[in-house]
Amino acid sequence: MTLKALALNCTLKADTSQESSTDAMIAVVKTAFEAKGVMVTETVRVAALDIKPGVTSDEGDGDQWPALREKILAHDILIFGGPIWMGQIGSVAKRVLERMDAFLDETDDQGRMPSYSKIAVAAIVGNEDGAHFSTAQLFQSLNDTGWTIPAVGAIYWVGEAYGSVDFKELKKTPEIVSKTAGMLAGNAAHLAGLLKDKPYPG
Numbered sequence: 001m002t003l004k005a006l007a008l009n010c011t012l013k014a015d016t017s018q019e020s021s022t023d024a025m026i027a028v029v030k031t032a033f034e035a036k037g038v039m040v041t042e043t044v045r046v047a048a049l050d051i052k053p054g055v056t057s058d059e060g061d062g063d064q065w066p067a068l069r070e071k072i073l074a075h076d077i078l079i080f081g082g083p084i085w086m087g088q089i090g091s092v093a094k095r096v097l098e099r100m101d102a103f104l105d106e107t108d109d110q111g112r113m114p115s116y117s118k119i120a121v122a123a124i125v126g127n128e129d130g131a132h133f134s135t136a137q138l139f140q141s142l143n144d145t146g147w148t149i150p151a152v153g154a155i156y157w158v159g160e161a162y163g164s165v166d167f168k169e170l171k172k173t174p175e176i177v178s179k180t181a182g183m184l185a186g187n188a189a190h191l192a193g194l195l196k197d198k199p200y201p202g
Contacts, residue, residue, distance in 0.1 A: 003192050005033055006075040007043040007123075010082035010093035014047040021125040021167035022081045028173055029079055029123050029155060032185035038077065038192075044068065047092050055101040065099050076192045077119045078147065080138055084126030084158065089134040097141040104145065110202025113146030117199035119192045120147035121184055125167045127159035148195065150187040155180045 007030065011020040023043065030040040049068060052059035058066045072078060082093035103113040120142045124131050135154040143149060157177055159165045 001193060001196065003038045003076045003189055003196065004074075005038050005040045005077035005079055005188075006072055007040060007079035007081060008072075008096060009043050009045050010047070010080070010090055010096060011045065012047060012083065012085070012090055012092060014045070016045045016048050019168050020045075022083055022123065024168040024170075025123045025125045025155065025157065025177075026079060026081045028177060028181050029081075029121070029185065032178075032181035033077075033079075033189065035182070036185045036189040038185065038189050040079070041075065043081075044071070046096060051095055051099065053095065053098070055098055057099070057102040057106065069099070073114050073118070075118070076196055077121065077188055079121055079123055080142070081123035081125075082134070082138075084124060084128055084130040084134050087128065087130035087133060089124070089137050093138065097138070097145075100141070100145040108202070112200060112202040115146035116202070117195040118147060119150060119188050119195070120153070121150065121188050122154040122156075124154065124156035125158070126156075127163055127166055129158065129161065131156035131158050148191065150184070150191045152180065152183040152187055155184050 007026045009022045011022045049064040051065050052063040083090050122138045124134050157167045
């Protein structure tokens with residue numbers, strides 16, 4: 001059974017040619033997942049898309065959320081990556097969470113949202129405090145909209161207080177980050193396999 005994961009990079013940088021620390025963290029997670037036999041098909045730079053504000057699955061004229069929504073739901077695992085800004089998860093990530101609110105009204109005959117039996121994990125970076133708060137924001141919203149969070153479902157790195165070093169600038173990935181990535185990937189892959197074989201009954 002091949003499991004597939006999709007990564008969302010919720011950096012505030014819309015230009016895909018600009019380096020992103022979130023991309024660097026997602027790369028660490030991708031390596032860990034591939035070691036567990038999970039195929040990470042691509043990383044989507046959300047800010048490069050026209051994702052309209054709103055809480056439905058299609059906000060009309062030019063909205064690129066419907067295509068991204070379809071892509072997300074075609075995978076077993078969602079890697080939700082984003083930066084910390086002002087001590088909390090950035091605005092692009094919040095836009096994605098707001099659009100997933102539509103799942104609450106899109107249940108099947110058993111009351112299951114489209115995200116039921118699918119796994120979500122978080123990959124957070126920043127050079128300020130807020131990793132735990134950002135993870136809490138993400139996980140509460142993702143749980144509300146039907147996603148399953150595995151044990152050790154988040155990985156993060158934050159730089160020194162008042163510092164200016166970004167994760168992408170590190171010469172070597174810290175050992176604890178690599179170790180946590182391995183645990184995250186192993187637990188997520190295990191749970192995704194179980195739920196793919198036997199989905200929630202609703």
